[in-house]
Amino acid sequence: MEILEETNESALVLTPQGRLDSRTAPLLQEHLLGRIDSSPSVLIDCSRLDYVSSAGLRVFLMGAKRCKQAERGFAICSLQNAVKEVFEISGFLSILTCYPDRKKALQAISAAG
DSSP states (O other), rough: EEEEEEEOSEEEEEEEEEEEEEHHHHHHHHHHHHHHGGOOOOEEEEEEEEEEEEHHHHHHHHHHHHHEEEEOOEEEEEEOOHHHHHHHTTGGGSOOOOESSSHHHHHHHHOOO
């Protein structure tokens, strides 16, 4: 898995590429949790994520909880169909803030801050 990282004044944007499973989830977890405290908000762009397992969902949940504790915004955007289905089945769409695209997510994060 590769993780692209971008920053701007309103958010750290992480874009994981490939599969997020039990083998790759620790990489995203370390990357995400290591940058929350130095970022005003965090957006995970899932446009290049092909698959997510329960281990990957756990990383999203950990990131959201850590951001909430640190009083930082957290959002997810651009879920591909296969990944969106996992989010729907698991109920994660009702507990995490998801946007259809990066532009809308960044606008929401900026407005909240």
